[in-house]
Amino acid sequence: MTADMILPRGFRSAGLACGIKENKSTFDLSLFVSDEPCVGAGVFTKNQVCGAPVKVSRERVPGDSVRAVIINSGNANACTGERGIEDARWMTSEVAQGLGFENEEVLVCSTGIIGHFLPRTPIEQGIPAVIGQLGADASSFLNAARGMMTTDTVPKQAMRELTVDGTSVRVSGVAKGAAMIAPNMATMLSVIMTDAPLSASQADALLREAVDFSFNCVSVEGHTSTSDTVILLANGASEADPLSADDLVQLQAAIMEVAMELGQAIIRDAEGADHFITIEVSGASTQAEAKEIARTIANDALVKTAIAGSDPNWGRIVSATGRTSVKLTEADIVLHLNGTLIYEKGMPAEFDEEAVSASIRDNRDVSIQLQLPFGSESIVFWTSDLTQEYVRLNSEYTT
């Protein structure tokens, strides 16, 4: 995989184990650096209880003088009061000092357990070490993807290359975790980098649009973490000239694809999950309504346990749809499960329950398609099933 990695120019990254986590050989520190000041945009958790790093980073984007993102795993630095804010600022100043940047040019993310003060000693030693390992190669990039992992089983990265006026433009991204599925209260973090030339407001708009259709369309159990953060860095290191409107559309598509690939990778790696579920809601009046229905189905414990049990229990899906705020009746719903029509306009369809059950049991991917008659808006949403293993993982952890 590393051989195929075509990374955006002008960025370096690194990751290593500095000793925040109990297992001292597990990576827990990552650094992303742009060789020149670059544009940075961020989308942060909507949870009103948010981590100190969210508060610090949020003040520093969007902007056009971002140099680095420092990330630790193993400790979320959330619900840690004023001391937490000071710790987050201190992390950025350690990086700034090591690299000759201004403090305000460094962004910070933390993921891990809530309510414990950040351990400064390992980080103080880790930051010069991670600076020393910065590289533009694929293995440095993968190390950085590893340093942000909590209960993830694999590092998550995605790349795209496009051609703008005959010039190559690249987008890469890394991500970790899935909402709050992790025993330690993990978090969804992602850093996306591009060597395209973007203004801060362009980067902000592109990122928000991409997040809306990617990370905001995945959910494991509907719990928005205190520390969710997605950052876009654009350093203009490609030779592309200022982008035309058409170029921007192309770049938007590439950023969206990277974000969607990362979002889906998070769900595919969801703790204890047996199925990767794609929910498509179409024919809605507004996209917000389509998303509300998809999200309600995605977070429904009864739908998720039915899928875990290979049960084509459409009643749970139709009932979940009915409990949203979208005005509808059961006669408005047409439902396909793994391509088979199972419910149509208020009445069960005749279908081979055994065959549909087998198609769930024998495949990791499950497709739920719900059609409405109201309009032309649609959404695609991703989730995982709810298994006994999920409960075991999330209850057997004891502080």
Next chain:
Amino acid sequence: MTADMILPRGFRSAGLACGIKENKSTFDLSLFVSDEPCVGAGVFTKNQVCGAPVKVSRERVPGDSVRAVIINSGNANACTGERGIEDARWMTSEVAQGLGFENEEVLVCSTGIIGHFLPRTPIEQGIPAVIGQLGADASSFLNAARGMMTTDTVPKQAMRELTVDGTSVRVSGVAKGAAMIAPNMATMLSVIMTDAPLSASQADALLREAVDFSFNCVSVEGHTSTSDTVILLANGASEADPLSADDLVQLQAAIMEVAMELGQAIIRDAEGADHFITIEVSGASTQAEAKEIARTIANDALVKTAIAGSDPNWGRIVSATGRTSVKLTEADIVLHLNGTLIYEKGMPAEFDEEAVSASIRDNRDVSIQLQLPFGSESIVFWTSDLTQEYVRLNSEYTT
């Protein structure tokens, strides 16, 4: 238990097995009858996808000429189109015919699997049989509580007696199921009877108030079923005169207590649950805000798995609070778990984690108390934990 039952005068009830369920000896049909036309009020599911019996009963209350409530378990008669409506009406007409009532004087509830047509044959034979067994004694009342059970392990009933101007007034209630925790898409159903003299509008108001603080304050996984129904019957068979405002307050308290006892009994019998969790939110600006916070905590998979694992993981509770729409920050929250202060105003409190963990592990009841500084509104809410057994029960069922 049956010896202590002091039931409202002028009601008879019965329950039996008519053969709707696979196990032909399991009770699946219940009937409640008032000797004289009585006042009836109902509160029904807010799910827009609702069962045919909900549609039929909703048209017939509130009113002052209700005679009976017929209930079957084993089939929800939901998502069954026009034929389902006809079947629900037919059930009421069979009862009306057998007892000499008008069709419109009979209410109907069904609970069980969604999307299957009601089997008329066993019900056609069962209705005359259940009419034949009607009795005013405690064992008939308990049989009726049994006939509405789906995956409940125990019948649920509650009683109160109060004195109004020297005259005894009685309230009794039965309930089944807990939201949609059941594999077959079960439902919360309850019938509450009183021999107090009430007008239809009084009954309606008393019932809505009682439901708001009882059944609307319990949740297993946040899935509002298609068929939830609570019915209040008031037949005036006690010798109490028209009630004064003070009497109404007393009666309201009795009805509320019966409803709360039944709501709590449902949660105590929640499938696969190890803990009964009481969530108290106080110091809110409005009751709606207190309830939103309590409900969000109650339905949070991460809070529920933490309790299952005896983990005093307050971060999950604080984070769940932050993702509600109630305007707050982490500094506004004070949290007690089983009476121990564990989080105060943005910072973790020092507490003995081992001791709090042991207090969860060694007791079935868990108390979460969340204080806010905004006002004087509060709510008490009940839920269960999320265990591997819950997932097994809800995923191993296969249609």
